[in-house]
Amino acid sequence: MENGIHDSVRLLAEGDFTHIADSFANAGFKVRLPARGILQVVSSSHMLRRPRLLISVGVHGDETAPIEMLAQLLAVLERGPHALAVDLMVAVGNMAAIVEGKRFIDADLNRMFRADRGDLASAAEATRADVLMRATAQFFAGPDADKWHLDLHTAIRPSVYPTFAVVPAVIAVTRRDALLGLLGRAGIEAAILNTKPAGTYSAYSAASFGAASATVELGQVGVLGSNDLGVAAVMAGTLDRFMRTGRLEADEARPRVFRVAQELVKQSDAFRMTFGKDTQNFTALPPGSVIAEDGDTVYRVGGESEYVVFPNPDVRPGLRAGLMVVEER
Ligand SMILES: [Zn+2]
Structure with a gap:
């Protein structure tokens, strides 16, 4: 230390x-x-x-x-x-x-x-x-x-x-x-x-x-x-x-709430993201765009904008390499 x-x-x-x-x-x-x-x-x-x-x-x-x-x-x-x-x-x-x-x-x-x-x-x-x-x-x-x-x-x-x-x-x-x-x-x-x-x-x-x-x-x-x-x-x-x-005060501001649209699971060492590792959390990707490729598997954004969180292509195969989230409305 x-x-x-x-x-x-x-x-x-x-x-x-x-x-x-x-x-x-x-x-x-x-x-x-x-x-x-x-x-x-x-x-x-x-x-x-x-x-x-x-x-x-x-x-x-x-x-x-x-x-x-x-x-x-x-x-x-x-x-x-x-x-x-x-x-x-x-x-x-x-x-x-x-x-x-x-x-x-x-x-x-x-x-x-x-x-x-x-x-x-x-x-x-x-x-x-x-x-x-x-x-x-x-x-x-x-x-x-x-x-x-x-x-x-x-x-x-x-x-x-x-x-x-x-x-x-x-x-x-x-x-x-x-x-x-x-x-x-x-x-x-x-x-x-x-x-x-x-x-x-x-x-x-x-x-x-x-x-x-x-x-x-x-x-x-x-x-x-x-x-x-x-x-x-x-x-x-x-x-x-x-x-x-031991009590909560009345809250004023609330966080914006997102839900997970899809989970990017690295299946093999061929996993590649289409954006850099330095991408900020909550960066928006437009509908339909390619998120990542892993051999024959292609991850794409769905019908509405998705935001990338925790992109980490360097995890071991089998583990989560990122989350895609959409905003709750
Ligand atoms: Zn941590």
């Missing part, structure tokens, strides 16, 4: 919650540390039905801005732990990759939150996914409460909407509506409803526990300790207020 990084950021990146755990325990909370990089803080009163909020960061090891943002939030709470008004779980995803400044060690952790991992079952990330899934199940079990999960990322490439979210379509409509309100309040400009579970952490928590979950992209990848947190500041403020009140 680099020198010059603030202690709270370094400790969070290393998954060391011992100081924060002591602070909450001394304030009367029930605190669990089920594994390195995972902290659970719940009210010791069984009478209180508080919202349950899971915040995860570092599922991709090179996406460090959310780690810095969360470190700041936790450092403030640590000094005034009584203010916490939600049951809170914090998870640092891929600590081994964070140390190396890489997206992952063996394979993408954010495709592993499912039972069937195919030929990735022996990847280092599979073990970590098991640990995270067990802790998440434990946290979201028990009496009914509103469950929330924000999995915080940064995108590899620039985006027409610098902050956006992927929302599993499986979330119940009323909860989805509340989630879009929270995201809008947090400055998220676009939300993609994803009908295809992709083994992501947020898809898992939504499908398995009914959580209002989202994968949130907060600007671009940067080096730990030197991120520009301007883009994440509105999210930080919103999370801070939610953690202190």
Whole structure:
């Protein structure tokens, strides 16, 4: 880890919650540390039905801005732990990759939150996914409460909407509506409803526990300790207020909502996209135009404009090389 990084950021990146755990325990909370990089803080009163909020960061090891943002939030709470008004779980995803400044060690952790991992079952990330899934199940079990999960990322490439979210379509409509309100309040400009579970952490928590979950992209990848947190500041403020009140404020702005029109799955090494890797997320492609070719398979835009998200032709064959979305009207 680099020198010059603030202690709270370094400790969070290393998954060391011992100081924060002591602070909450001394304030009367029930605190669990089920594994390195995972902290659970719940009210010791069984009478209180508080919202349950899971915040995860570092599922991709090179996406460090959310780690810095969360470190700041936790450092403030640590000094005034009584203010916490939600049951809170914090998870640092891929600590081994964070140390190396890489997206992952063996394979993408954010495709592993499912039972069937195919030929990735022996990847280092599979073990970590098991640990995270067990802790998440434990946290979201028990009496009914509103469950929330924000999995915080940064995108590899620039985006027409610098902050956006992927929302599993499986979330119940009323909860989805509340989630879009929270995201809008947090400055998220676009939300993609994803009908295809992709083994992501947020898809898992939504499908398995009914959580209002989202994968949130907060600007671009940067080096730990030197991120520009301007883009994440509105999210930080919103999370801070939610953690202190347990309530959502009335929302003003809502994200533009998109849904997935088609998924580009790389079938072979012959996969070629018709646009550059540096294409911005949410770049519009006109109806009928060719998106990609993969041997005999040709991916084309349908009858209305589609927007490309997460174009990544370098993934392994069998994995998603991009999403095409259309705006909901
Ligand atoms: Zn990511």
